[in-house]
Amino acid sequence: MGGSNHLNRVQISISSNDDVSISRTTNRSSGFSSIMKFKRGPRCYALAAAACLALLVLYLSDFSYVYALLNKKVPVKRHILRWEDHHHEVDHSRPRIMIGTRGRMGNHMFQYATLNGLARRYNMTPIMLGSLDILDVFKLPTLQGDFSLLRDPITYTEQKASAYNPGVDKIDPNRDVYLDGYYQSWKYHDHIRADLLDKHFVLLDPIKEAADRYIASLLANRKKQGATLIAIHVRRGDFVRQRVKGYTAAPIPYYYRAMDYFRKKYGNVMFIICTNDLVWAETNLEDEGPDVHYSRETDGALDLAIMMACNHMIITSGSYSWWAGYLVRGEVIYYMGYPQPNTKIGNLTNREDYYPPYWEGKW
Numbered sequence: 001m002g003g004s005n006h007l008n009r010v011q012i013s014i015s016s017n018d019d020v021s022i023s024r025t026t027n028r029s030s031g032f033s034s035i036m037k038f039k040r041g042p043r044c045y046a047l048a049a050a051a052c053l054a055l056l057v058l059y060l061s062d063f064s065y066v067y068a069l070l071n072k073k074v075p076v077k078r079h080i081l082r083w084e085d086h087h088h089e090v091d092h093s094r095p096r097i098m099i100g101t102r103g104r105m106g107n108h109m110f111q112y113a114t115l116n117g118l119a120r121r122y123n124m125t126p127i128m129l130g131s132l133d134i135l136d137v138f139k140l141p142t143l144q145g146d147f148s149l150l151r152d153p154i155t156y157t158e159q160k161a162s163a164y165n166p167g168v169d170k171i172d173p174n175r176d177v178y179l180d181g182y183y184q185s186w187k188y189h190d191h192i193r194a195d196l197l198d199k200h201f202v203l204l205d206p207i208k209e210a211a212d213r214y215i216a217s218l219l220a221n222r223k224k225q226g227a228t229l230i231a232i233h234v235r236r237g238d239f240v241r242q243r244v245k246g247y248t249a250a251p252i253p254y255y256y257r258a259m260d261y262f263r264k265k266y267g268n269v270m271f272i273i274c275t276n277d278l279v280w281a282e283t284n285l286e287d288e289g290p291d292v293h294y295s296r297e298t299d300g301a302l303d304l305a306i307m308m309a310c311n312h313m314i315i316t317s318g319s320y321s322w323w324a325g326y327l328v329r330g331e332v333i334y335y336m337g338y339p340q341p342n343t344k345i346g347n348l349t350n351r352e353d354y355y356p357p358y359w360e361g362k363w
């Protein structure tokens with residue numbers, strides 16, 4: 001391979017009318033030459049400017065619509081109540097209360113409910129931190145601000161994530177408060193349950209409408225108008241993989257027993273199964289049938305709205321399941337095997353603090 005054979009010659013010529021032409025020839029194939037031409041005219045600048053503008057608009061605008069479209073989610077516009085915009089409506093002499101945000105949607109719902117439950121109890125101003133994912137689902141009426149709004153706060157750290165921590169009984173009602181933890185117990189907020197259902201966990205309109213449409217078309221297709229709707233939430237996924245920590249997924253007979261209970265009690269029923277493990281549910285639970293439907297094309301937000309629109313609920317484990325049950329206004333059946341006692345999670349739970357006394361446990 002002689003070097004001379006691979007001699008490349010590149011010619012760049014710039015002519016007066018802004019044409020740049022690059023021609024590249026090799027002497028081996030003198031007949032073969034590639035010529036690239038770039039036209040740096042006004043059209044090119046206009047195109048670049050348009051592209052920049054489009055990127056800027058995308059950057060500045062609310063991405064949620066693009067995101068929703070890509071993820072097949074119901075597009076929503078968040079309902080944001082910024083402290084900066086509303087602080088003049090607040091009595092600044094009242095102590096303020098905030099709570100840290102840990103975990104995911106279900107955990108955030110517990111934290112939000114505890115924040116408002118304790119704010120009511122101690123006559124404080126609740127402020128929610130950050131831009132939580134529950135804002136993609138609910139029209140929350142609590143002002144949003146950051147940690148700096150607390151004036152020399154006392155921090156209360158919980159002992160157990162899924163229990164009532166008696167430390168909150170000793171909160172100083174004259175000081176700003178910061179709560180650190182998960183605070184997962186109905187005892188923190190059951191006294192404001194009516195408000196939580198009617199004023200706080202109010203679905204954003206597009207999600208509510210999508211859920212109503214979903215259920216109406218389901219009932220019409222099955223000729224089941226007038227049936228009692230029972231949601232079943234099947235939580236598996238990480239709960240199956242983390243058994244040693246005490247996360248337990250409800251076993252098959254639990255579902256059949258709970259469904260049997262509702263069939264006997266209400267007769268004309270329609271079960272809607274929502275799950276994060278469709279493959280397991282469809283393989284192991286009752287088949288799609290005259291009174292059994294699997295929600296398939298939905299995401300966590302729409303599923304929650306569908307479950308909330310049901311009359312009664314069969315929950316399994318985890319805080320998302322818990323909240324679907326709490327927001328349903330009828331009967332709730334829960335799985336007594338969650339969490340497994342004498343495990344990490346089991347030790348962080350007091351069952352009587354975690355499950356409301358008006359729910360019914362089944363094995």
Ligand SMILES: *[C@@H]1O[C@H](CO)[C@@H](O)[C@H](O)[C@H]1NC(C)=O
Pocket residue numbers: 342343344347
């Ligand atoms: C749970 O608590 C029991 C009793 O206090 C203790 O013996 C056990 O080691 C704890 N288990 C875990 C995994 O922390």
